[in-house]
Amino acid sequence: MRHGKLGLASLLGVGIALAGTLAMAPASAAVTPDTATLSFDCGSYGSGSATLTATQSGTDATISVSTSAITSPLDIGANSVSSQLTLTKNGSDTVVFSGASNPAIPAGGAVSTGPLTGTVAAGDQLAGSSLQVVVFGITATCKATSPQAPGPFVF
Template sequence: MKHRTLGIGTALLAATAAGTLAMAPAAHAVDPTTATLSFDCGSFGSGEATLTATQDGTAATISLSTSAITSPFTISANSVKSTLTLTKNGSGTTTFTGNANPEIPAGGAVSTGPLNGTVATGDSLEATSLTVVVFGITATCNATSPQNPGPFVF
């Protein structure tokens, strides 16, 4: 008798789990998750940048590290204000903003993010410019190459 009850209980549990998985919302993912491009930041320098994107529903973040800007002195955590501008679906623009950064040592490459933005399913975003403000000093960087391997598609 116990084997029969165990068998029915296991079958019910498996059916419930399958039904729960079928009703769960589809996971959102960005592709690619990492891209590189080059920036020219005028008198602050030029170099390659690595962008890493994540998505959670309509909320998305992009973290960025670039050798185009190096710090002449140590910058404490969360003191870099950044705005990353991206082309949206080939015609409009959108921005990702934030003031999160790790501590950056003197001579170190600038890292910033996560920068926060909003996306819709199917949005294709490619970085075009970056503005970084540290201690009231603004560095504006313009993309000099397309993202590789391509735009972020959410």
């Protein structure tokens, strides 16, 4: 029985230490705003508005893009669109979010892509500047034509 009591006491001590560590851990970081809009011009592929939705977990961030600037002439299967979203970082540098994830898109449907992944630091302010979408080996490059509203993402 002596070993059983020692094991229970050790387990209880580890549980208390773990609870104290969790209580002292910083709260999960949040990006504000979590949703923003801007307009893109994609040349011969079209133009229109885009909605960007951002999330953050520490230094990892994701942004999903839904835009009416590009529509698909054919059905597009899930996870077959490759995208890169370039954002202006703190007014001068850039950061790229990339990925190859998308829902199935019906013919004539607006392109949605993401989550696109990237790395951020505390205090980074990011605003969309360009979007590159590759579908069926064809690349559409879009340039932002309006400021991001309500403003840049702040991580």
